[in-house]
Amino acid sequence: MDRWLRVLLLSGLCALATGCASLHLPSFHLPFMKDQVVETPEPLDGPETALPTEATNAEGGTPAVIHPVVQRTAVRPIQIDSQDFEVGPYVGVISIQDFGVTALYGARAAYHISEDFFAEASIGHTTTGRTSYERLTGVALYTPQQRDFTYYDLGLSYNLLPGEIFLGRRRALNSMLYLSGGVGAVRFANDDRFSVSVGAGYRVMLNNWLSVRADLRDRVMKSPIGGLGRPAHNVESYVGFTVFF
Amino acid sequence: MARTASADTLPRCASQWVRGWLVAVFAVTGLWPLVSSARDAATPVTVTDPFLELHTGPGRGYPVTQVVPRGEIVEIHKRHTDWYLVRDDHRHEGWVHHRQLVNTLLGTPPAAAPSPTDRATAPARSDSPTTEQPPPPAPTFSDPGYLDDDSEHRLEAGITTGRNGAENVIRISGAYLLNDSLSADLAFSHVMGRSVNKATALFGLTHHIHPEWRVSPYVSLGVGAVYLRPKTRALEPGERISQTGYVGLGLQTLFARRFMLRADYRSFMAFSGHSDNQEVNEWTVGFAFFF
Numbered sequence: 001m002d003r004w005l006r007v008l009l010l011s012g013l014c015a016l017a018t019g020c021a022s023l024h025l026p027s028f029h030l031p032f033m034k035d036q037v038v039e040t041p042e043p044l045d046g047p048e049t050a051l052p053t054e055a056t057n058a059e060g061g062t063p064a065v066i067h068p069v070v071q072r073t074a075v076r077p078i079q080i081d082s083q084d085f086e087v088g089p090y091v092g093v094i095s096i097q098d099f100g101v102t103a104l105y106g107a108r109a110a111y112h113i114s115e116d117f118f119a120e121a122s123i124g125h126t127t128t129g130r131t132s133y134e135r136l137t138g139v140a141l142y143t144p145q146q147r148d149f150t151y152y153d154l155g156l157s158y159n160l161l162p163g164e165i166f167l168g169r170r171r172a173l174n175s176m177l178y179l180s181g182g183v184g185a186v187r188f189a190n191d192d193r194f195s196v197s198v199g200a201g202y203r204v205m206l207n208n209w210l211s212v213r214a215d216l217r218d219r220v221m222k223s224p225i226g227g228l229g230r231p232a233h234n235v236e237s238y239v240g241f242t243v244f245f
Numbered sequence: 246m247a248r249t250a251s252a253d254t255l256p257r258c259a260s261q262w263v264r265g266w267l268v269a270v271f272a273v274t275g276l277w278p279l280v281s282s283a284r285d286a287a288t289p290v291t292v293t294d295p296f297l298e299l300h301t302g303p304g305r306g307y308p309v310t311q312v313v314p315r316g317e318i319v320e321i322h323k324r325h326t327d328w329y330l331v332r333d334d335h336r337h338e339g340w341v342h343h344r345q346l347v348n349t350l351l352g353t354p355p356a357a358a359p360s361p362t363d364r365a366t367a368p369a370r371s372d373s374p375t376t377e378q379p380p381p382p383a384p385t386f387s388d389p390g391y392l393d394d395d396s397e398h399r400l401e402a403g404i405t406t407g408r409n410g411a412e413n414v415i416r417i418s419g420a421y422l423l424n425d426s427l428s429a430d431l432a433f434s435h436v437m438g439r440s441v442n443k444a445t446a447l448f449g450l451t452h453h454i455h456p457e458w459r460v461s462p463y464v465s466l467g468v469g470a471v472y473l474r475p476k477t478r479a480l481e482p483g484e485r486i487s488q489t490g491y492v493g494l495g496l497q498t499l500f501a502r503r504f505m506l507r508a509d510y511r512s513f514m515a516f517s518g519h520s521d522n523q524e525v526n527e528w529t530v531g532f533a534f535f536f
Contacts, residue, residue, distance in 0.1 A: 082324045113534040162306035174302040183406040192442045194413035
């Protein structure tokens with residue numbers, strides 16, 4: 001305990017002393033303040049611009065050939081409507097190992113970091129079916145409440161293949177094939193289990209703010225049956241739409 | 246057989262979820278076009294680069310189908326990551342990368358005023374330059390929402406995963422940068438243990454010792470609250486909340502634009518209220534981004 005407290009206090013002192021030394025009040029460094037309008041300065045008609053003129057006059061008394069007029073351009077910040085966030089629901093099917101195929105419902109929210117990457121959080125829910133053992137013996141291993149299968153997933157996707165879908169001769173829709181990976185947790189039978197998901201998806205932009213997405217994922221977790229700890233592969237496929245804002 | 250089994254369990258769940266999703270779907274599809282059109286205010290700018298390349302989509306992989314020459318006026322409608330949706334006078338629409346728009350001028354130039362490039366290359370007139378007052382140039386376009394890698398961004402978010410002792414942990418975090426070195430962090434972590442599941446809320450400070458380094462080290466310090474949920478009540482006391490504190494260190498590197506990779510070590514002390522407080526080491530890796 002004493003050792004840990006010493007480490008805690010020394011670390012805190014170190015971090016705060018060095019960090020606060022360069023601390024500026026945030027109110028003086030808000031992002032929008034550095035983009036204030038820069039007033040246009042006067043044209044450089046002073047001694048700087050007079051030098052070339054004098055040089056040419058000294059040679060032959062002819063007027064200046066080049067009169068550099070250098071003007072600094074003002075910068076005016078204009079807030080453009082950005083569309084880096086994406087939300088939407090989805091529906092599909094999930095094949096839970098040993099439990100059969102059931103309907104899946106979910107929702108997701110994504111933030112597009114760059115044109116290559118987007119981070120995504122999703123939640124999904126299904127109610128599992130009966131295991132093979134239960135169907136053969138008629139013995140129920142889980143109560144109806146324990147069959148609720150709810151997960152969340154936090155992941156990263158990479159936009160791999162941009163493309164277009166052509167509808168007839170006059171209309172084309174942008175599309176994107178992306179790869180996804182993530183980690184999450186599954187709550188099933190009153191227990192939380194760590195899960196890893198990998199998969200791919202396809203996005204078709206219906207217009208500039210609405211898209212349709214189809215995904216295929218493999219959600220791997222430890223099997224809830226038997227306590228063996230073997231990995232269970234739960235393959236899910238779902239479609240949904242998303243709006244950008 | 247499987248289809249019959251799943252059909253037994255569907256209606257109970259479906260009645261709740263479908264109702265919720267239908268409300269969401271109708272709300273979004275019904276109201277969003279109104280919101281979208283209300284925010285669709287265009288900003289006219291004049292092209293000063295030799296030409297703008299209009300891509301069919303917001304990415305370098307989408308083909309260029311139109312170009313807009315210098316002097317033309319385009320309207321900027323939206324931004325998606327590094328790309329702007331613009332429309333020219335001929336109703337051609339396309340996506341232009343940020344680097345092509347930084348030199349555009351806001352508004353329409355005066356009819357008699359030459360562009361800055363023309364002024365620089367045109368021969369001077371013979372009348373007295375001291376009496377001539379060229380018109381002030383139009384201001385340059387700048388989007389505060391666009392963040393360069395070296396810009397003074399303020400908000401960060403991250404997702405990391407790893408081991409908390411012998412258990413799996415997932416942590417999602419947000420940070421507000423007080424300056425280049427110091428940030429205030431808020432994080433939530435989820436530990437999935439063999440006997441206890443833990444949900445933790447943490448508040449702390451992180452100090453980047455050399456933020457300018459390509460691989461930047463940092464130290465962190467914080468406190469939080471842990472909600473413990475035992476899996477079996479036979480061996481563990483019931484659900485409870487306890488306090489915790491941590492010190493940590495880690496490494497961070499900028500991997501892609503606005504996208505960072507992170508490796509983190511934290512030593513947690515769980516204040517159990519007994520004489521034997523528990524220490525747990527946590528190792529995580531993950532990514533973070535700023536916005």
